Every structure is written in C-alpha cells, then in structure tokens.
Amino acid sequence: xxxxxxxxxxxxxxxxxxxxxxxxxxxxxxxxxxxxxxxxxxxxxxxxxxxxxxxxxxxxxxxxxxxxxxxxxxxxxxxxxxxxxxxxxxxxxxxxxxxxxxxxxxxxxxxxxxxxxxxxxxxxxxxxxxxxxxxxxxxxxxxxxxxxxxxxxxxxxxxxxxxxxxxxxxxxxxxxxxxxxxxxxxxxxxxxxxxxxxxxxxxxxxxxxxxxxxxxxxxxxxxxxxxxxxxxxxxxxxxxxxxxxxxxxxxxxxxxxxxxxxxxxxxxxxxxxxxxxxxxxxxxxxxxxxxxxxxxxxxxxxxxxxxxxxxxxxxxxxxxxxxxxxxxxxxxxxxxxxxxxxxxxxxxxxxxxxxxxxxxxxxxxxxxxxxxxxxxxxxxxxxxxxxxxxxxxxxxxxxxxxxxxxxxxxxxxxxxxxxxxxxxxxxxxxxxxxxxxxxxxxxxxxxxxxxxxxxxxxxxxxxxxxxxxxxxxxxxxxxxxxxxxxxxxxx
Amino acid sequence: xxxxxxxxxxxxxxxxxxxxxxxxxxxxxxxxxxxxxxxxxxxxxxxxxxxxxxxxxxxxxxxxxxxxxxxxxxxxxxxxxxxxxxxxxxxxxxxxxxxxxxxxxxxxxxxxxxxxxxxxxxxxxxxxxxxxxxxxxxxxxxxxxxxxxxxxxxxxxxxxxxxxxxxxxxxxxxxxxxxxxxxxxxxxxxxxxxxxxxxxxxxxxxxxxxxxxxxxxxxxxxxxxxxxxxxxxxxxxxxxxxxxxxxxxxxxxxxxxxxxxxxxxxxxxxxxxxxxxxxxxxxxxxxxxxxxxxxxxxxxxxxxxxxxxxxxxxxxxxxxxxxxxxxxxxxxxxxxxxxxxxxxxxxxxxxxxxxxxxxxxxxxxxxxxxxxxxxxxxxxxxxxxxxxxxxxxxxxxxxxxxxxxxxxxxxxxxxxxxxxxxxxxxxxxxxxxxxxxxxxxxxxxxxxxxxxxxxxxxxxxxxxxxxxxxxxxx
Numbered sequence: 001x002x003x004x005x006x007x008x009x010x011x012x013x014x015x016x017x018x019x020x021x022x023x024x025x026x027x028x029x030x031x032x033x034x035x036x037x038x039x040x041x042x043x044x045x046x047x048x049x050x051x052x053x054x055x056x057x058x059x060x061x062x063x064x065x066x067x068x069x070x071x072x073x074x075x076x077x078x079x080x081x082x083x084x085x086x087x088x089x090x091x092x093x094x095x096x097x098x099x100x101x102x103x104x105x106x107x108x109x110x111x112x113x114x115x116x117x118x119x120x121x122x123x124x125x126x127x128x129x130x131x132x133x134x135x136x137x138x139x140x141x142x143x144x145x146x147x148x149x150x151x152x153x154x155x156x157x158x159x160x161x162x163x164x165x166x167x168x169x170x171x172x173x174x175x176x177x178x179x180x181x182x183x184x185x186x187x188x189x190x191x192x193x194x195x196x197x198x199x200x201x202x203x204x205x206x207x208x209x210x211x212x213x214x215x216x217x218x219x220x221x222x223x224x225x226x227x228x229x230x231x232x233x234x235x236x237x238x239x240x241x242x243x244x245x246x247x248x249x250x251x252x253x254x255x256x257x258x259x260x261x262x263x264x265x266x267x268x269x270x271x272x273x274x275x276x277x278x279x280x281x282x283x284x285x286x287x288x289x290x291x292x293x294x295x296x297x298x299x300x301x302x303x304x305x306x307x308x309x310x311x312x313x314x315x316x317x318x319x320x321x322x323x324x325x326x327x328x329x330x331x332x333x334x335x336x337x338x339x340x341x342x343x344x345x346x347x348x349x350x351x352x353x354x355x356x357x358x359x360x361x362x363x364x365x366x367x368x369x370x371x372x373x374x375x376x377x378x379x380x381x382x383x384x385x386x387x388x389x390x391x392x393x394x395x396x397x398x399x400x401x402x403x404x405x406x407x408x409x410x411x412x413x414x415x416x417x418x419x420x421x422x423x424x425x426x427x428x429x430x431x432x433x434x435x436x437x438x439x440x441x442x443x444x445x446x447x448x449x450x451x452x453x454x455x456x457x458x459x460x461x462x463x464x465x466x467x468x469x470x471x472x473x474x475x476x477x478x479x480x481x482x483x484x485x486x487x488x489x490x491x
Numbered sequence: 492x493x494x495x496x497x498x499x500x501x502x503x504x505x506x507x508x509x510x511x512x513x514x515x516x517x518x519x520x521x522x523x524x525x526x527x528x529x530x531x532x533x534x535x536x537x538x539x540x541x542x543x544x545x546x547x548x549x550x551x552x553x554x555x556x557x558x559x560x561x562x563x564x565x566x567x568x569x570x571x572x573x574x575x576x577x578x579x580x581x582x583x584x585x586x587x588x589x590x591x592x593x594x595x596x597x598x599x600x601x602x603x604x605x606x607x608x609x610x611x612x613x614x615x616x617x618x619x620x621x622x623x624x625x626x627x628x629x630x631x632x633x634x635x636x637x638x639x640x641x642x643x644x645x646x647x648x649x650x651x652x653x654x655x656x657x658x659x660x661x662x663x664x665x666x667x668x669x670x671x672x673x674x675x676x677x678x679x680x681x682x683x684x685x686x687x688x689x690x691x692x693x694x695x696x697x698x699x700x701x702x703x704x705x706x707x708x709x710x711x712x713x714x715x716x717x718x719x720x721x722x723x724x725x726x727x728x729x730x731x732x733x734x735x736x737x738x739x740x741x742x743x744x745x746x747x748x749x750x751x752x753x754x755x756x757x758x759x760x761x762x763x764x765x766x767x768x769x770x771x772x773x774x775x776x777x778x779x780x781x782x783x784x785x786x787x788x789x790x791x792x793x794x795x796x797x798x799x800x801x802x803x804x805x806x807x808x809x810x811x812x813x814x815x816x817x818x819x820x821x822x823x824x825x826x827x828x829x830x831x832x833x834x835x836x837x838x839x840x841x842x843x844x845x846x847x848x849x850x851x852x853x854x855x856x857x858x859x860x861x862x863x864x865x866x867x868x869x870x871x872x873x874x875x876x877x878x879x880x881x882x883x884x885x886x887x888x889x890x891x892x893x894x895x896x897x898x899x900x901x902x903x904x905x906x907x908x909x910x911x912x913x914x915x916x917x918x919x920x921x922x923x924x925x926x927x928x929x930x931x932x933x934x935x936x937x938x939x940x941x942x943x944x945x946x947x948x949x950x951x952x953x954x955x956x957x958x959x960x961x962x963x964x965x
Contacts, residue, residue: 083537096536103530105537204536208764237539238766316764319569322580323534327630338575365571365759374761 002027004165004487007074007222014073015066021073024168025054025117028075032120032166035486040141041151041161043080043121044088050075050119057115071229072115077170079158080121081128082213083202084108087118091204092136093126095324095331095349105202106237107171107213107230114229122170123157126351127321128178128206130154131423134414135353142410144186144484146448149407152182155216159186162216165487169217169226173203175210176309177402177427180439183216184402184453187441187484189223189470190216192427194460195434196241198227199234205320207313208239210431219480220440220471224248227463243461251464256472257291259465262395266302267426273405279443279452280401283473287399290472297391297398301383305429306421308384311364311377312432318361324349356417385433392459397469400426402439402453430457438466441479451479493691494723498648498684498715499610502661504640504671505617505679506549511636512616513540513583518638520677524631532636534578539765542567546638547590547769549670550614551779553640554591556668556786557609561779564770565590567614567763572756575628576619578635586760588768589613596644597788598660600653607657608645615639634678640670646685646696651715658682658708663787667812675707682711687732688722697722698732702746704739714739718746790815798828807836813850814840821857830864838878842885854888863891876900876948903949906958909942912950913958916941927963935959 002010002024013019029047036042057073066072078084081091082105089101104112111118125135133141133156141156143149144164151160155172159182162170172179174192183190191214198213205211215226231245263284268277288294326332326345333348335341350358364373391398403423413420430437435457442454454473458466474480508518514531531538554561568586594609617637622629642661648654662673662680673680682705687697702718705711718737725732736755737746785793787809794805794815808815818835822828839860843849863880866872872880872895883894895901903909916938917924926934935956942955 081537089536091536099536101537102535103538201539202537205765236541238541239539239764315761318759319571319579319581319761322571322573323536323578325573325575325580327575328533328578328632329535338573342573362759365761367757367759370759370761 001031001165003031003168004483005168006219007071007168007217007225008219010074010168014061021054021057021061021117022051024073025050025075025119028165028167031164031487035164035166038142038147039144039160039164039166039486040139041123041157041164041166042077043090043092043123043136043138043157045120046087050117053117053119057117060115066115069113069115070225071111073117074115074169075117075119075167076111077120077122077158077161077167078108078118079124079155079170079172081124081173081204082107082171083204084118088121089204090121091127092124092138093324093349093351093354094137095326095345097137097331099330103202106199106234108202110230110232120161120167122155122161122172124172125154125156125178126354127204127317128154128173128175128211129317129353129357131177131181131420132408132410132413133157133182134410135351137351140410143407143450144486145450146407147486148409149450150185150410152185152403152407154178154182155190156182158216159183159188159190162186162188162218163484163487165483169215169222171213171226171230172216173206173211173213174427174431175206175212175313176431177424179214179216180402180427180437180453180455181424183439184451184455185407187451187479187482188216188218189220189438189440189474190214191223191227191463192430192437193227193231193463194241194436195431196239197243197436197461197463198230199232199237199240201234201236205316207316208320209316210309210313212431220438220467220474221249221252223438224252224467224471227467241461246464248464248467252467252471254468255291256287256469258293259291259397259469260293260295260395261287261469262295262297262391262398264299264302264391264398264400265296266299267400269404269425271404271422272401273445275445276401276403276405276452280399280454283442283454284399286476287469287473290476292469295395297395299384299387299391299398299429301380301387302429304380305384305432306425308377308380309424309428309432310360310421311373312381314357314361315365315374316361318358318365321350321354321358353417381432384429388429388433388435388457392462396459396465397462398457400455400457402426402455406445406450406452426455435460436463436466438470440470440474441482442473442477443479444482492727494688494726495691496649496686496688496715496719496722497646497696498650498654498686499646500644500648500654500657500711501683501685502642502644502658503681504642504665504673506546506638506640507669507671508543508545508549508638510543512543512546512614512638513636516636519633520674520679522633524629525633527633528635532578533632534580540583540763542766542769543638546614547771548779548782549638550590550612550640551771551776552668552782553612553642553665553670554594555780555783556664556670557591557594557596557612557642559591559594559609559612561591561776562588563776564588564768566768567766568760569763571759574618575630576621576635578619578632582615582618583763583766584615584641585613590769596657596660596664598656599788600656605653605656607647610643610645612640612642615641646687651712651719654684654715655708655712658711660788662708667787668784669782678706681706682708684711684714684718686715686718686722688719688726697726698734700732700734701736702739703736703749704741706741710739710741713741713744714746717744721746798822798832800829800832804829804832804836808832811840817850817857821860825861825864827864827868830868831860834860834864834881838881839885842882854886855884855890859884859890866891866895870902870951871895872900872902873948873952875943875952876902879948900949902951903946906954909946909950909954909958912942912945913955913962915945917959917962924963935963
C-alpha cells in the first residue's frame with residue numbers, strides 16, 4: 001500500500017515513474033475514508049483539491065521541474081493551527097469555525113516550494129491546549145492502536161494520521177510536548193526543533209516563547225528531511241535564528257560511536273510506568289551496544305518545570321488569544337456594547353480548558369501578582385535552561401522516556417487538569433529551555449499493545465546529533481515495522 | 492491662599508515612515524477605510540510583527556533632538572486591554588525599557604527661555620479608528636500599526652499658556668528633524684494632560700488628574716483653562732480631589748469624569764515574546780546621529796547673531812527651512828547679509844508665491860542676488876530699478892548686469908541731465924512749487940517723483956532731492 005511507505009521509500013518510485021502522485025494521494029484518501037470515521041484524525045479534507053495538487057505535481061514532474069523539489073507529490077497533513085491559504089484555520093475551536101486562512105504560513109510556503117501536496121486539517125486540542133485531543137471542539141481523535149485510548153495531544157490528529165497511514169507525514173506544533181507526546185502515544189517519530197529553528201509565522205500562537213512547528217513521520221530519515229525543508233531564518237519571524245541549516249540527511253549515516261548520552265537522574269521518578277522504564281532502559285543499552293557512551297547528568301530544577309510552564313504559557317496565551325473577539329473575523333455573538341459582545345462571543349466560542357488557561361494567564365500577569373508569578377517563573381526558566389546548557393557541556397544528548405505512561409484511556413484524565421498536565425512532565429523542560437527534542441518508538445507495552453516513546457533532547461541547534469542517534473537506534477531495532485491494527489486491517 | 496498648577500503632558504506623534512510599524516502596509520492618511528491593511532495589522536491568527544527599522548531610527552533621532560539618553564538596550568511589551576480599535580486586543584509598546592529617556596526641551600516663553608524635562612520618548616503602535624453610525628459601528632484599521640511615539644514630559648509646566656508653548660516647540664522640533672509631519676488635522680499629534688493643583692510653596696503634589704480627548708493644541712490650552720480653576724475651586728472650598736481620568740468635551744468646553752482610580756485598567760504589561768530586545772551597535776547609533784539637525788531655537792539665535800538679522804527675519808527663515816537654507820547659502824558670502832534677507836524675504840518669496848513655484852524651479856543662480864545687491868550698493872542702479880531687474884531676472888534667468896546693460900538702466904548721476912529733468916518738473920508743476928514754498932515739505936516728494944518719472948527711474952534719487960531743494964530755496 002502506497003500510503004504505508006515512508007517519504008524516503010516513496011520518492012524514488014515517484015521519480016522513476018513507477019507510481020504517480022495521484023495514485024499516492026488516492027491511496028491516502030482511501031485510507032482516510034476507511035479509517036477516519038473511527039479515528040477522526042481529520043477535521044477537514046478537501047479530496048478534490050488534494051487530487052488537483054497531486055495532478056499538478058505529476059505534471060511538474062513530467063515537465064522536468066522535479067529536480068529542485070525534494071517533496072514533489074508527497075501528501076502531507078497539517079495540524080489545524082498552521083495557516084494554508086484557502087484552507088480552514090480553525091484551531092479546533094468554535095470561535096474560528098468557518099475561518100479560511102487568507103495567507104500561507106512560512107512552513108506552508110516552504111513545503112509548497114518543495115512540491116508537497118498539502119491537504120487536510122488535523123484535529124487537535126483547542127488552540128493546542130491539552131495532552132489528549134479531547135479538548136477539540138469537534139470530537140475526539142482516537143489512538144490508532146486502541147480506539148478507547150487517546151492519541152495524545154495537542155497534535156493528536158497529526159500523530160494519529162501518520163500512525164494510521166492516512167498520510168505520509170504531517171506537521172504539528174509543540175509548546176510543551178504537543179508533538180513528542182502524541183508521537184510517543186501513536187508510535188511515530190516527532191520532532192520539536194530548537195526554538196528559532198523553524199519560523200512561527202502562520203502558526204496560531206498559544207505560547208509564543210515556547211511554540212515550535214515540527215514534523216510527524218514514519219522514520220527518522222523522513223523527520224530529518226522534513227525538518228530540513230521547513231527550517232531556516234524568516235524575515236517575517238523576529239524570533240527565528242540566522243543559524244545555517246545543515247544537511248541533516250548527510251549527517252544521518254555517520255557513526256554514533258563515541259557520542260555521549262546523558263541520563264537525567266531527575267527524570268527517573270516515581271509514577272513512571274515499569275514497562276516504559278524497562279523499554280527506555282533497553283533502548284539505552286541498545287545505544288551502548290552501538291558505541292554510545294552513557295553517563296548520568298543532573299538537571300536540578302526539573303521539579304519546577306511544570307509549574308513554571310503553566311505560568312509562562314498561560315500568561316502568553318491570555319494575550320495571544322485576546323484577538324479572538326468576534327470583531328474582525330470568526331464567530332460573533334452580538335451584544336449591546338463591546339464588552340457584552342466580547343463576553344458572549346468568547347463565552348460561546350472557547351472551550352473550558354482554553355477559558356481555564358486564559359483566566360490563569362490573566363491572573364499571573366495581574367498587578368500585584370506579576371512579580372510573584374510571571375517574573376519568578378521567567379527566572380526559574382533561565383535556571384532550567386542553564387541546567388541543560390551545563391549538562392550539554394558533558395554530553396551530546398540526554399535520553400528520557402517521552403511520557404511517564406503509554407496512551408491513557410479517553411476520559412481518564414479529562415476531569416483532572418493537574419493529572420493531565422503531569423503527563424507532559426518529561427517534555428515541558430525542552431520548550432522552557434528552547435532546546436531540540438525528538439521522540440521515536442522504543443517498544444510496546446504488552447497488554448494492551450501500546451507504543452512507548454523514547455525522547456532524546458539535544459543542544460540548541462543540535463538536531464543533527466539527535467537525528468544521528470535516533471536513526472542509528474531505529475535502524476538497529478524493528479519497532480517501526482509494527483503497524484497499528486487499524487492500518488494493518490486495510491493492507 | 493494662592494494656588495499653582497503642576498502639569499505634565501503625554502504627546503503621541505505619528506512617525507513619518509513609508510510603511511507601518513510591524514508590516515509593509517502603507518503609512519498613509521486618507522485612503523478608503525480598510526484598504527491599507529494586511530493579516531498582520533488586522534491581527535489575524537498566526538501572524539507576527541517585525542519591527543520597522545526606520546521607526547526605530549526616528550525614535551532614536553527624536554531622542555537626540557530632545558537631549559535624551561538613547562538606550563543601548565530597549566524592548567517591547569504588550570499592553571493588554573480590550574477595545575474594538577485594537578486589532579490584537581493588546582498594544583505593542585515599550586514599558587520599562589524605552590528607546591529614549593531623560594531629556595529636555597528648551598523654548599521661548601514670555602520673553603524667557605523655558606525648559607521642560609522629558610521623562611521618555613517611547614515607540615508603540617497606533618490603533619484603528621472607530622466610527623459610529625445610526626445602527627452600527629465600524630472600525631477602520633488603516634491607522635492600526637502606524638508607528639507612534641509617546642513623548643512623556645515631567646510635570647514642569649505651570650500654566651495653560653506654557654503647555655501651549657511647549658507643544659508648539661515640540662512640534663517644531665519634530666517637523667524640523669523630519670520625524671513627523673505633525674499634521675493635527677490628520678491626527679498625527681494627540682495629547683493627554685496630567686494636571687494637579689497645590690498651594691504655592693507646597694512641595695507635595697495634589698491629586699493627579701488626567702484629561703483626555705483634546706484634538707488640538709488650543710484644545711489642550713482650553714481644557715487647562717477650564718480644569719485648573721475647577722480644581723482650585725474644589726480645594727478652596729475645602730473639598731478633596733481624587734486621582735481620576737476626565738474627558739474634555741470640546742463643544743461644551745468642560746471636563747467630566749471618565750473613570751476613577753478604582754476603575755483604572757490593569758494593563759498586565761509583559762515583554763513581547765514575538766520581538767527580540769533591541770540593542771543597537773555603535774555604527775547604528777552613529778548613523779542616526781548623522782541625521783541630527785540644528786533645532787529651531789538654536790538656528791534662530793544663530794541667524795540673529797551671525798547675520799545680524801532682526802527676530803522677524805530669523806523667524807521667517809526658521810519657519811521656512813528651504814528659504815532659510817537658500818538665504819544662508821548666499822549670506823555666507825555677503826558683506827551685508829541683511830540686504831540678502833530683504834531680497835529673499837520681500838522679493839523672492841513673494842515671487843515664488845505669486846507664480847506658485849519653488850526654489851528648485853529658479854532660473855537664476857544664487858550669485859545673481861549678490862550681483863544685484865552689488866549694483867545697488869555701487870549706485871549703478873537705484874533700489875527701485877533693482878526691483879524691475881529682479882523681476883526680469885526671475886522671469887528670464889539673465890544676470891542683473893546683463894539686464895541693466897540690455898535695457899540701459901544704468902542710473903543717471905550726470906548733474907546736467909538731472910538738472911534738465913528738475914527744471915522741466917518745476918515748470919510743469921507751479922502749484923506744487925507754491926505749496927512747497929508755503930511750508931508744505933511733502934510737495935517736494937511729489938516733484939521728486941515727477942523727476943524720477945521723467946528720467947524713467949534712472950536718476951539717482953538722492954541727487955534729485957538735493958538739486959530740487961537747492962532750486963526751490965533759491
């Protein structure tokens with residue numbers, strides 16, 4: 001099945017004419033038709049437009065325009081938080097229902113330039129706030145490995161779509177783990193690039209100083225390829241960094257022998273599922289067999305990460321989401337004066353988790369509380385970053401579980417926000433520190449069979465090293481050949 | 492007991508940039524509503540601001556012009572409040588690390604040099620404009636995101652007149668520096684006032700009252716002329732003033748409570764995460780410094796000192812910068828700069844206005860003015876003839892010398908020729924002669940005029956006067 005292959009496997013077949021972009025797209029659309037009524041990874045799919053793009057890719061290839069288009073004809077799905085001109089941009093929120101983006105995000109533009117077929121809007125937690133995709137205003141996405149479980153979040157739809165072979169790869173956004181955690185839950189590869197590596201222009205902001213766009217893929221090599229295409233400084237994003245983008249795939253096959261891997265003792269905490277712990281331990285041993293040197297490192301401020309995160313992220317979110325007021329676009333509920341219009345519009349348009357975070361963020365920025373919360377949190381954030389920079393003086397990367405447990409059941413944590421927040425405990429620090437991270441499959445729980453994620457954290461702009469380590473590990477094990485039942489059933 | 496007012500002003504000025512503060516939309520007044528807009532200035536989902544370099548430069552330039560420290564580390568912050576004219580429902584501004592701070596403005600006031608300290612001049616964005624119709628309201632976002640400078644003064648102003656003089660001085664400086672066109676009609680300058688009163692000699696300040704909604708400098712003066720006596724009246728009667736914001740009603744000419752301290756906004760400022768702090772290097776600062784111009788007051792003083800001009804001439808050249816530059820270009824080489832000023836102001840400016848042309852359109856080089864003055868000073872032509880020569884020069888671009896030669900305008904100083912004209916005039920005007928002899932000296936001027944007419948203006952007027960007098964007294 002064409003839809004089950006990786007990008008790297010597919011490209012030569014497209015190139016030599018063995019398959020067409022249309023066939024590839026059709027195969028993904030068929031898979032969506034067969035699986036999405038149950039999975040609900042997509043909020044919107046415009047099949048006609050997708051096929052039109054695929055035909056255009058085929059025409060371009062025929063006319064010899066393929067050479068400078070590294071993704072020509074590859075079907076990619078987008079999290080509903082990234083702008084694609086002419087497609088819905090709803091952030092899985094009622095307040096943006098029916099909103100069509102009038103412009104392309106920079107990543108979208110880059111992918112279009114690379115020839116990708118950009119189709120479909122992936123479900124997510126409303127405004128990327130959540131860890132299970134249960135906060136979507138338009139229904140829950142299910143985990144492809146167990147439909148009773150969540151796919152993780154907030155980029156749950158993007159992860160599920162890749163895991164269930166509804167597309168070859170997708171983009172998501174990661175503010176505190178929103179790519180890596182669903183990648184772990186669904187059994188695919190997810191990358192959170194270094195802050196400033198990928199332009200945020202066209203990514204609807206949740207927490208501006210933490211957000212970063214990244215890919216979901218079926219292999220580390222695909223992840224390296226996609227990261228390369230979307231990276232680079234952008235004159236439209238002042239926080240993007242003028243750091244050269246290396247040829248990640250070139251470095252991929254370099255030997256990992258002698259690379260130093262750190263194990264953070266603070267991450268081996270209580271609450272860690274024994275099967276997850278064992279799988280990560282086995283992965284570390286596997287990496288050692290490949291010649292990687294392992295040592296313990298300390299990240300002493302880890303215990304403050306979740307608290308710090310929920311102050312910084314909510315504060316920024318409270319301002320970022322202020323623009324959704326029903327005045328210029330989106331859903332409006334009228335009132336007799338502007339204040340009443342705002343209250344009614346936002347009251348009806350936002351879900352409970354979004355409201356909770358906006359209120360929390362408004363509170364921590366309020367006069368008299370700013371110093372105790374926001375200012376203090378920013379200082380702790382600096383300490384957390386310093387922890388990592390210090391550790392990276394000794395090691396090239398740090399290994400952790402991506403999540404404390406495998407995918408949890410739908411509804412299991414939705415009534416307890418704090419339990420939900422703690423599911424991001426291993427991923428949050430990476431965003432606070434602005435460093436790079438990747439999650440990739442490192443095994444399965446036994447009963448039920450659920451994927452387990454291995455997280456590698458790298459230096460700022462250390463993606464190259466992460467890809468090398470992850471690729472070496474991935475190639476030495478067989479986890480990526482496992483397909484979830486929902487995909488395997490359609491073989 | 493006598494009371495005094497303590498006044499500080501917050502002046503908002505639109506910067507003269509081609510594009511807006513965070514996007515490439517035109518910074519332009521008068522376009523049809525919502526035509527100079529894009530996803531960025533409309534606050535669409537996912538967009539990001541990118542700072543306009545020229546706006547940062549104009550801000551630093553203003554800092555230099557207002558004698559401020561120009562910060563080597565500045566940053567932007569978000570000021571949160573909901574209002575339909577704010578496209579993001581927060582305004583990007585500079586809160587605790589402004590681009591410039593601690594300066595002053597000097598200006599002439601009541602015959603003396605007054606000084607008002609400047610707390611800071613910081614960069615922010617303008618908001619849209621709300622319009623209210625019978626059944627609905629509209630917002631025009633053309634203005635949203637236009638770079639706006641907020642210039643905050645210390646409470647050094649003591650009267651409405653002084654506030655008015657300060658605002659005009661500030662406006663002159665900003666126009667001079669090319670920072671802003673300061674066109675009030677187009678809303679390019681707006682001003683809020685902070686005013687309190689206290690018994691004369693008392694150190695502690697009274698309750699600070701902010702007044703908003705003045706749309707002209709005279710509006711500021713009128714608002715203060717209403718507000719200061721109002722506050723004094725309250726205090727005199729033993730009442731208590733509370734910190735509040737009041738709205739100026741320009742039509743009824745009063746201020747009224749807008750919101751009390753308890754209703755004040757909590758703006759929840761925090762650093763703008765979408766913009767990096769701004770830390771200019773030496774070269775950048777030097778580039779801005781090179782754009783610093785001489786301020787109007789200094790220029791006026793220099794013109795009066797170096798060119799011995801009267802105040803009114805100096806003021807003319809300060810107000811009309813190109814004309815002043817033109818004058819200076821000639822005056823540097825002139826023995827008598829005042830004569831140059833007279834020609835430039837009385838003749839050249841008038842001709843330019845009359846013909847609707849500009850200095851750039853002139854057909855003659857500046858040297859011709861010096862040549863013309865030389866001809867008058869050498870008694871080659873009379874002042875009156877010189878007017879005609881100027882008009883010819885303005886129209887043709889020919890040199891004064893050439894015009895004089897071509898038209899045979901050289902002044903007649905030959906005694907014989909003048910005498911003949913005098914005799915002719917005396918013979919033709921017996922009544923004037925009689926009047927003069929009866930003790931009416933004005934009659935002499937009439938006769939002088941007749942002689943000049945006969946000579947077609949070429950006779951030397953001094954020689955004519957002397958000769959006539961001699962003949963009539965004989």
